[in-house]
Amino acid sequence: MSSAGKPLLGGIEAGGTKFVLAVGYSPTEIIERHEIPTRDPATTLAQASEWFEGQGAISTLGIASFGPVDLDPSSPHWGHITNTPKAGWAKCDLAGYFASRFGVPIGFDTDVNGAALAEYQHGAGKGASSLAYITVGTGIGGGLVHDGRAVHGAAHPEMGHIFPRRHNDDHEFAGICPHHGDCLEGLTSGPAIKARWGASLSELPADHIAHEIIADYLTQLAHSLIAMTAVEIIVFGGGVMKTDGLLERVDRRATELGAAYFPGGSKHKIVSPGLGQNAGLAGALMLAADL
Amino acid sequence: MSSAGKPLLGGIEAGGTKFVLAVGYSPTEIIERHEIPTRDPATTLAQASEWFEGQGAISTLGIASFGPVDLDPSSPHWGHITNTPKAGWAKCDLAGYFASRFGVPIGFDTDVNGAALAEYQHGAGKGASSLAYITVGTGIGGGLVHDGRAVHGAAHPEMGHIFPRRHNDDHEFAGICPHHGDCLEGLTSGPAIKARWGASLSELPADHIAHEIIADYLTQLAHSLIAMTAVEIIVFGGGVMKTDGLLERVDRRATELGAAYFPGGSKHKIVSPGLGQNAGLAGALMLAADL
Numbered sequence: 001m002s003s004a005g006k007p008l009l010g011g012i013e014a015g016g017t018k019f020v021l022a023v024g025y026s027p028t029e030i031i032e033r034h035e036i037p038t039r040d041p042a043t044t045l046a047q048a049s050e051w052f053e054g055q056g057a058i059s060t061l062g063i064a065s066f067g068p069v070d071l072d073p074s075s076p077h078w079g080h081i082t083n084t085p086k087a088g089w090a091k092c093d094l095a096g097y098f099a100s101r102f103g104v105p106i107g108f109d110t111d112v113n114g115a116a117l118a119e120y121q122h123g124a125g126k127g128a129s130s131l132a133y134i135t136v137g138t139g140i141g142g143g144l145v146h147d148g149r150a151v152h153g154a155a156h157p158e159m160g161h162i163f164p165r166r167h168n169d170d171h172e173f174a175g176i177c178p179h180h181g182d183c184l185e186g187l188t189s190g191p192a193i194k195a196r197w198g199a200s201l202s203e204l205p206a207d208h209i210a211h212e213i214i215a216d217y218l219t220q221l222a223h224s225l226i227a228m229t230a231v232e233i234i235v236f237g238g239g240v241m242k243t244d245g246l247l248e249r250v251d252r253r254a255t256e257l258g259a260a261y262f263p264g265g266s267k268h269k270i271v272s273p274g275l276g277q278n279a280g281l282a283g284a285l286m287l288a289a290d291l
Numbered sequence: 292m293s294s295a296g297k298p299l300l301g302g303i304e305a306g307g308t309k310f311v312l313a314v315g316y317s318p319t320e321i322i323e324r325h326e327i328p329t330r331d332p333a334t335t336l337a338q339a340s341e342w343f344e345g346q347g348a349i350s351t352l353g354i355a356s357f358g359p360v361d362l363d364p365s366s367p368h369w370g371h372i373t374n375t376p377k378a379g380w381a382k383c384d385l386a387g388y389f390a391s392r393f394g395v396p397i398g399f400d401t402d403v404n405g406a407a408l409a410e411y412q413h414g415a416g417k418g419a420s421s422l423a424y425i426t427v428g429t430g431i432g433g434g435l436v437h438d439g440r441a442v443h444g445a446a447h448p449e450m451g452h453i454f455p456r457r458h459n460d461d462h463e464f465a466g467i468c469p470h471h472g473d474c475l476e477g478l479t480s481g482p483a484i485k486a487r488w489g490a491s492l493s494e495l496p497a498d499h500i501a502h503e504i505i506a507d508y509l510t511q512l513a514h515s516l517i518a519m520t521a522v523e524i525i526v527f528g529g530g531v532m533k534t535d536g537l538l539e540r541v542d543r544r545a546t547e548l549g550a551a552y553f554p555g556g557s558k559h560k561i562v563s564p565g566l567g568q569n570a571g572l573a574g575a576l577m578l579a580a581d582l
């Protein structure tokens with residue numbers, strides 16, 4: 001199957017809650033899209049494969065996955081999920097499963113690196129030198145693109161696990177991160193917000209202190225990213241960011257914290273995803289296209 | 292002048308306290324080295340030029356400078372120091388001065404990016420994917436190299452200006468950063484240590500709480516760098532780091548803070564400069580060699 005001779009690409013945004021599947025001729029030309037809930041690996045991967053089999057022959061497949069994952073091309077565990085606490089998924093060989101099922105080359109990266117690549121190339125980062133994509137939802141993660149490439153380092157970023165300075169009116173809550181307690185994810189993820197205030201952020205009244213506290217912690221991530229990497233565009237996505245006014249609070253507070261010091265000046269921008277809900281999926285298709 | 296036909300490179304590590312000058316045939320083959328104190332720009336740049344004129348004809352010159360600096364190749368102010376508080380040096384056209392004086396191509400970056408490049412290529416980072424070089428002295432700065440290139444982003448990192456979480460026994464001191472008060476530099480630079488305890492860290496008794504507090508703040512920089520960029524090697528240099536036991540404390544505390552969570556695992560290392568005091572100067576020569 002091809003359009004004007006273009007090969008058909010497959011893409012999987014592998015999330016902890018759902019798998020989003022697509023085929024298309026480029027990251028922005030999606031032909032078919034399908035969602036399945038994330039169950040145990042055997043069930044989920046079989047369902048995903050069945051859907052792709054109904055779409056015609058894909059030439060390559062890109063997987064943008066929840067993590068932690070192994071991204072080391074020289075590792076025997078490349079393309080595996082590693083030590084996730086998500087039941088059954090630790091050591092799951094995602095890339096290997098689809099490679100043997102479809103016999104095509106597999107592109108593989110984290111979901112947030114995929115989203116960052118897609119936003120950099122086709123979304124909020126067009127023309128910029130660098131972009132970070134942060135998701136604030138069930139967990140908090142971030143991907144970073146500099147000069148067109150996802151930053152891997154020794155493995156991949158785990159941005160949710162920095163320790164923000166505690167807000168003056170928020171010293172009681174111990175945080176829910178099983179590894180770090182009151183790291184950013186432990187304080188500011190959707191489940192952390194529910195655990196402390198019994199509701200999602202968007203359900204809390206507009207004058208509830210939660211709005212200020214959560215914005216303050218997320219701003220510290222943005223501020224640190226600018227200080228450490230001088231990243232130009234910071235995209236905030238994920239369920240918690242749908243809260244009215246949150247992005248604007250983070251943007252305003254980042255300006256206060258920076259105190260007009262950083263040499264990048266007004267080049268630094270804090271924005272919503274240009275690709276809306278499709279950043280991760282477009283990223284998966286980019287991983288397929290770049291093979 | 293040449294050795295086996297190699298062109299002669301010039302290098303300047305332009306610091307706020309001193310300029311270190313060198314000529315050599317490669318970043319690790321330094322022929323002559325010379326230091327001059329940093330006075331006003333006119334005096335300092337003239338003295339530097341006179342020294343180079345006595346060394347024979349250089350083919351290119353690399354400058355690794357204190358900042359903030361303009362690194363945007365499309366900017367009319369490329370190669371300038373920008374808004375430094377250091378008297379007389381704001382808007383100094385470092386690259387332009389030497390380009391017109393010597394008529395050779397100029398390489399230009401921050402002092403810490405230069406040091407990071409040199410450590411990555413010739414020092415503590417040999418064989419690694421990525422490296423950060425942090426200097427803790429009069430100020431705190433950091434440079435970052437991923438996949439062989441210095442990370443610039445919208446301008447360049449200013450790592451000293453993150454906000455570490457305050458240590459439990461350290462809530463009084465307001466910090467000395469004129470921009471951010473108790474940011475990392477405001478709490479942990481050499482002058483900040485002097486301002487609060489009346490002595491340098493190495494002069495304070497081994498059981499003084501200062502050792503634990505300073506190590507804790509520097510560890511938070513290392514932890515955040517790993518979380519945000521997954522950087523493999525973190526090199527700590529600068530005067531404050533000469534304090535006995537400080538690097539070991541930071542390394543130990545980073546292991547505690549990370550809680551064995553990061554997927555890079557034991558690849559992440561916190562070390563002293565492999566090039567000793569010459570990281571910045573070798574970096575300047577790399578900037579010259581890469582033209």
